Amino acid sequence: MSGIAAKQQxxxxxxxxxxxxxxxxxxxxxxxxxxxxxxEDLKTExxxxxxxxxxxxxxxxxxxxxxxxxxxxxxxxAKGVIALLVKVFSGExxxxxxxxDTSFIDAIGLKEHLSPxxxxxxxxxxxxxxxxxxxxQAKNQSE
Amino acid sequence: MWTPxxxxxxxxxxxxxxxxxxxxxxxxxxxxxxxxxxxxxxxALNRCYSDINSNVHRGVHYxxxxxxxxxxxxxxxxxxxxxxxxxxxxxxxxxxxxxxNLVASGMRxxxxxxxxxxxxEMEHHSxxxxxxxxxxxxxxxxxxxxIRDDGTLDxxxxxxxxxxxxxxxxxxxxxxxxxxxNPIKTLIDKAHAVGAKVLIDGAQSVPHLRVDxxxxxxxxxxxxxxxxxxxxxxxxxxxxxxxxxxxxxxxGGGEMIAEVGLLKSTYAEIPHKFEAGTPNIAGVxxxxxxxxxxxxxxxxxxxxxxxxxLEEGTKALLAIxxxxxxxxAPEKASVISFDIEGAHPYDLGVLLDQMGIAVRxxxxxxxxxxxxxxxxxxxxxxxAVYNTLEEVERLVSGVKRAVKMLV
Numbered sequence: 135m136s137g138i139a140a141k142q143q144x145x146x147x148x149x150x151x152x153x154x155x156x157x158x159x160x161x162x163x164x165x166x167x168x169x170x171x172x173x174e175d176l177k178t179e180x181x182x183x184x185x186x187x188x189x190x191x192x193x194x195x196x197x198x199x200x201x202x203x204x205x206x207x208x209x210x211x212a213k214g215v216i217a218l219l220v221k222v223f224s225g226e227x228x229x230x231x232x233x234x235d236t237s238f239i240d241a242i243g244l245k246e247h248l249s250p251x252x253x254x255x256x257x258x259x260x261x262x263x264x265x266x267x268x269x270x271q272a273k274n275q276s277e
Numbered sequence: 278m279w280t281p282x283x284x285x286x287x288x289x290x291x292x293x294x295x296x297x298x299x300x301x302x303x304x305x306x307x308x309x310x311x312x313x314x315x316x317x318x319x320x321a322l323n324r325c326y327s328d329i330n331s332n333v334h335r336g337v338h339y340x341x342x343x344x345x346x347x348x349x350x351x352x353x354x355x356x357x358x359x360x361x362x363x364x365x366x367x368x369x370x371x372x373x374x375x376x377x378n379l380v381a382s383g384m385r386x387x388x389x390x391x392x393x394x395x396x397x398e399m400e401h402h403s404x405x406x407x408x409x410x411x412x413x414x415x416x417x418x419x420x421x422x423x424i425r426d427d428g429t430l431d432x433x434x435x436x437x438x439x440x441x442x443x444x445x446x447x448x449x450x451x452x453x454x455x456x457x458x459n460p461i462k463t464l465i466d467k468a469h470a471v472g473a474k475v476l477i478d479g480a481q482s483v484p485h486l487r488v489d490x491x492x493x494x495x496x497x498x499x500x501x502x503x504x505x506x507x508x509x510x511x512x513x514x515x516x517x518x519x520x521x522x523x524x525x526x527x528x529g530g531g532e533m534i535a536e537v538g539l540l541k542s543t544y545a546e547i548p549h550k551f552e553a554g555t556p557n558i559a560g561v562x563x564x565x566x567x568x569x570x571x572x573x574x575x576x577x578x579x580x581x582x583x584x585x586x587l588e589e590g591t592k593a594l595l596a597i598x599x600x601x602x603x604x605x606a607p608e609k610a611s612v613i614s615f616d617i618e619g620a621h622p623y624d625l626g627v628l629l630d631q632m633g634i635a636v637r638x639x640x641x642x643x644x645x646x647x648x649x650x651x652x653x654x655x656x657x658x659x660x661a662v663y664n665t666l667e668e669v670e671r672l673v674s675g676v677k678r679a680v681k682m683l684v
Contacts, residue, residue, distance in 0.1 A: 155299060156631050160682055163624075187639070188623045188653075208653065209621035210683055211628075 138230055141222045142238035149242040158242075162214030169217040172206035183258050188212045190259065194266035200225050201267055215244070216259055223263055228274065231267035236260055278581060287574055288663040290315040301633030304668045304675075309453050309481060309612050309659035310637050311503045314567070318507060321566040325559035333558055334532060334549070348558055351565035352548070358568045359498065360489040361515050368514040368521070368551045369561050373480040374403040376499035376514035377447070379551060380476055381407035383524035384445060390416030395438055395446045395473075397422040397430055398649060401453050402642040404478040408447055422448070424649060428455035428604035435467055443473040450482035454641040454657065455604025456587075456612030458482070465495050474520065480504055484661070485583060485610045487576045496520045502560065506662075507567030511560035514551070521547045528553040579662045583611035586660040586669050593673040597680060603646075603655055611660040614641070617676070620683040622654045628679040629656070634672055 152158045172191055181191040188209035195202050203224045207213035222238070223231050239245060239260070245253045279287070288294065291313045296303050305313065325347065331340035333348045349364070356364045370376040388394070394408045398421050412419040420438050423431045430448075439446065446468040451458050461477055468475045476497040479488060483500040490498050497520065502511035516524070526533055526544050530553035535543040544550045571579065590613055594600055599618035616622055626638030639654040640647045647654060658672055 156628070159628060159631060163682055188621055209623045211624045 136226075136230055138222060138226050138234045142241075145218060145222060146238055146241045149244075159211065162218070163210050164214070165217040165221070166207070166210040166213030166215075169205065169213055169220065172204055176204070177206065183255070183262050187255060190216055190255070192216065192259070192262050192266075194263070194270070196228070196270045196273075199227055201228055201231060201270055203263060203266070212255065215256055219259055219263060223267075228267040228271035232264055232271055234264075278585065279578065284582070284665070288665070290317070290570070291663050292316060294663060298633035298635075299631050304632075304634040304671050306658040306660060306664065306668065306672060307635045307637050308484075308661035308664075309504070309641075309657065311509065312484060312506050312661050313663065314506055314508065315570050317566045317570060318563045321563040322508060322559050325562045330559070332555055344558055344562075347562045347565075348556070351561045354565040354568050355513050355515075358483075358488075358572070359513075359515055360491050362491060363518065365547045366515055366518055366521065368516065368548045369556055370499075370512040370514050370551075371510055371557070372501040372503070372512035373478060373499045374512075376497075376512050377404055377476065377478065378407050379514055379527040380497050380499075380516070380524065381411050382527055385411045385415055386525055388412075388415035388417040388444060391442060392417040393420055393440070393443045394418070395420045395422065395443055395448075395468075397448050397459075398424045398645050399428070399430070399452045399455055399457065399643065400447070400449055400645075401478065401480070402644070403480075404447055404449060404476075405645070408445075417444070418442075421645075424455075424457075424646070427606055428452065428457045429606045430457075430459055430464075432460070432463070435464075439464075439467050439471055439473065441471045443468065443471055445474050445476065447476040447478070449478040449480070450488070451479075451485065451610045451612075452604065452643075452646075453481050453612070454614050454643040454646050454655070455606065456609040456614070456659075457604055457606040458486075458608040458610055460608075461495070462493055465493055469494070481610060481612075484571075484579075485576075486580050490515050502564040502567060505564075505567055506570055507564040508557075508560040510557045511564050513564075516547075518547065521551070524551075526550050526553070530554045532556075574662060582662060583660050583664075586664055586666065587611040587613065589666060590658065590660070590669040590672065593670070594676065597673070597677060599680065599684065600676070603650055603652075612657060613659070614655040614657045616652060616655050617680055617684065620680065622656045624683050625656045625676070625679050628682060629672070629675050632671075632675045632678070634675045636672070 176193050177191050181193055183190045190207040190212050193204040203220045205216040205220050293313050329343040331344040333345045352364045352367050355367045396405055396408050425431050450461050465475045474496040477495050479498050479500040484505045496517050498515040500513050503509040533545050533550050533553040535545050603614045622638040637657045
């Protein structure tokens with residue numbers, strides 16, 4: 135199992151541990167609180183993810199072979215969701231991220247518990263992470 | 278005030294309220310966005326389609342006559358509800374936004390550079406953006422009456438703002454975000470003193486208080502059926518006869534014409550001049566039942582009940598540490614906009630939703646108010662006739678629970 139698949143499995147198990155959706159949200163909020171904040175100078179317009187109801191910033195860097203993601207939000211639940219994605223994808227290679235299956239989102243049932251506009255925000259977060267990975271992959275190939 | 282039994286009978290007319298959301302009873306506190314509909318409104322919609330559906334004002338046949346009668350009966354009910362002078366002054370629209378745009382599009386033709394349009398800092402975008410568009414196209418100037426920290430209009434600025442160059446004053450009767458009941462009679466008199474016309478956005482007021490357009494002496498008054506326990510997609514524009522006659526038609530088409538030639542047509546008299554195309558017949562017919570509901574339970578009783586919920590809710594919410602209420606005007610409708618120090622309103626809204634509590638979060642289509650207070654948005658609870666004290670208490674404990682999780 136790849137690193138991403140293993141981490142996704144972990145996330146699914148974490149969520150299965152809670153029966154009540156309020157507890158799942160509490161878990162998300164804790165993840166959000168634990169995510170190290172982005173420094174203010176990185177909270178720029180071009181790092182904002184479009185399509186989110188609250189403001190979510192995403193920054194990615196290539197660290198040797200792997201991608202490191204950094205993110206922040208002014209709302210805790212959105213921050214929790216992006217923290218979850220950072221946890222799964224950070225430290226993985228651009229190729230693995232670009233090709234990763236993201237069905238774990240469906241497995242934890244998060245989408246159904248978000249309003250359509252929020253579910254759209256989640257899709258945009260995933261898309262942006264994959265776009266960064268693809269860009270790094272293209273850069274690696276051209277070098 | 279109603280006894281619990283009397284109130285339960287009113288509430289029982291709204292079957293949608295008897296449902297669970299995420300395992301908790303639904304607590305619907307988003308009435309400023311749209312109100313629920315009593316059974317009689319839904320029955321009227323259904324009857325319209327099952328018994329009398331036909332196009333209005335066109336056919337000589339039986340059904341068309343019945344549909345036309347029902348449609349015009351509703352116009353008379355609206356006239357009576359607003360105490361307009363005659364039914365021709367009642368124009369059916371798609372909603373408040375549509376009514377404002379109708380007036381704005383007509384006024385755009387006569388506005389010139391140097392003319393002034395006045396709105397306030399607490400307008401809903403729908404009573405601000407159309408005027409920005411008129412100003413942009415005509416070269417007229419848009420002036421804004423500022424608000425004070427308590428969410429009331431700063432009336433000390435009126436002499437400076439409402440000058441003889443002003444052609445139109447467009448303000449809301451009740452703020453959808455702050456709940457403030459504005460002193461519109463003062464504004465109307467002030468505007469008329471300089472020869473300006475007045476449009477009042479009554480989207481939030483018709484559901485809560487008795488409106489008398491003749492006593493107010495307003496030139497235009499607009500509201501939406503869906504916030505007054507009626508169907509969506511129907512609104513009302515009231516205008517004084519000579520004001521409506523002076524406005525050019527809004528949309529061209531059927532119904533609004535007198536004679537049509539290939540190159541030129543003449544227009545129908547009001548109200549038909551402004552009702553091009555087949556209207557929302559069933560919606561208009563059902564609006565009559567919504568107003569009948571309000572009048573039977575009593576508009577004054579509705580206001581008294583909502584005020585009671587507002588007072589109790591305000592008191593209990595203010596006891597929560599870190600909670601701030603935006604809009605603390607002495608004259609207020611049942612709208613409580615609030616935020617919690619250290620918590621984003623979206624998070625609050627999501628967690629309350631998980632507890633079955635429906636509130637609105639965000640800027641409520643009033644971004645200038647958010648800018649004034651320097652916040653991204655608020656959570657807004659708005660109460661209607663069917664809400665109970667128990668529901669307000671549920672909101673308060675829900676907020677407390679959310680605060681524990683977020684802060």
